[in-house]
Amino acid sequence: MGYSPDVEVLGEDEERLEALKELGIAEVECLLASDDDTYTYNKRVNRIPPIQEHRMIARAMDRGVSSADIAAALNLQVESVLRRFRLLEGISPEAAEMLKDTPCSMKVFDILRQMTAVRQIEAADLMIGQNNFTVMFARALRAATSENQLAATKRGKGGGKPTPSGQQIARMERELAALQTQVKSVEETYGIDNLHLTVARGYVAKLLANNRVVRWLATHQQDYLSEFQKIAEIDTLGPIAETPSA
Numbered sequence: 001m002g003y004s005p006d007v008e009v010l011g012e013d014e015e016r017l018e019a020l021k022e023l024g025i026a027e028v029e030c031l032l033a034s035d036d037d038t039y040t041y042n043k044r045v046n047r048i049p050p051i052q053e054h055r056m057i058a059r060a061m062d063r064g065v066s067s068a069d070i071a072a073a074l075n076l077q078v079e080s081v082l083r084r085f086r087l088l089e090g091i092s093p094e095a096a097e098m099l100k101d102t103p104c105s106m107k108v109f110d111i112l113r114q115m116t117a118v119r120q121i122e123a124a125d126l127m128i129g130q131n132n133f134t135v136m137f138a139r140a141l142r143a144a145t146s147e148n149q150l151a152a153t154k155r156g157k158g159g160g161k162p163t164p165s166g167q168q169i170a171r172m173e174r175e176l177a178a179l180q181t182q183v184k185s186v187e188e189t190y191g192i193d194n195l196h197l198t199v200a201r202g203y204v205a206k207l208l209a210n211n212r213v214v215r216w217l218a219t220h221q222q223d224y225l226s227e228f229q230k231i232a233e234i235d236t237l238g239p240i241a242e243t244p245s246a
Contacts, residue, residue, distance in 0.1 A: 050109070051100040054087040061085060090151070092117035098124040104133045111138040119149040130179065140172050197234075205232040 020028055048056075060070055067085070071078045087106060088096050090113040098121070112120050123141045127133050207213050208228060217225035 047103065049099075049101050050084070050087060050104055050106060051096060051102075054084050057081060057085050089113075092120045095120040095124040098128060099133075102128065102133050105135060107135045108133060108138045111135070111142050114142060114151050115145055116149050116151060119145055126176075130176075130183070140176075144172055201231055201234055204228050208232050 057070060061067065067078050067081045070076075071081045074081070083106065087109055091109060095112065095117070104127070112123060115123060123138070123145075126141060127137060130137070214225065217228070
């Protein structure tokens with residue numbers, strides 16, 4: 001909600017309000033924002049990485065909480081809770097430590113489980129370096145893995161799926177190398193761009209502190225005013241992750 005001395009303005013949850021009206025509920029607890037925020041609270045929600053979720057479930061079950069009780073509390077199926085509990089089975093401790101704060105899905109861990117411990121660490125390093133934790137990227141790494149770096153249970157099992165040819169693997173390696181080159185090129189100019197943007201943000205913030213400038217922009221250039229406000233509200237610039245050595 002946005003705050004005003006005379007009226008409260010609903011900032012979000014319009015559907016919830018309509019549901020309350022249909023149920024005939026006249027009063028309900030809510031949050032009042034005393035400042036005019038330019039973002040919703042949902043944008044700042046911190047998602048729990050899958051490995052941290054696994055550790056929380058494992059700790060609860062070690063303390064005697066049943067999988068059924070956990071499933072009921074989290075509104076999940078029991079099978080889903082058990083799958084999260086077994087998330088790190090077959091995963092190298094070193095790879096798990098590297099990926100503990102990343103948004104890797106459970107399917108990514110299923111793919112990593114098909115590799116040896118050393119290859120899992122290499123794959124984790126590549127995913128972190130490219131900041132790419134998608135299933136597609138994990139499958140590409142799996143396809144580029146040599147036979148002797150696959151888990152023993154996966155060797156010799158085609159599963160009806162065609163094995164990537166040498167040309168396909170070479171193409172993926174070239175594309176990965178080209179991507180690493182692009183990332184390094186961006187890193188070389190990142191510091192200067194960061195400085196320029198910081199100076200520009202400070203200048204724009206000073207302009208917006210002038211009421212006459214804001215009134216003129218609001219009257220003649222509303223689009224510019226909106227973009228200037230977004231620039232002035234930037235808090236930090238996210239760092240670029242280091243690329244792995246080829």
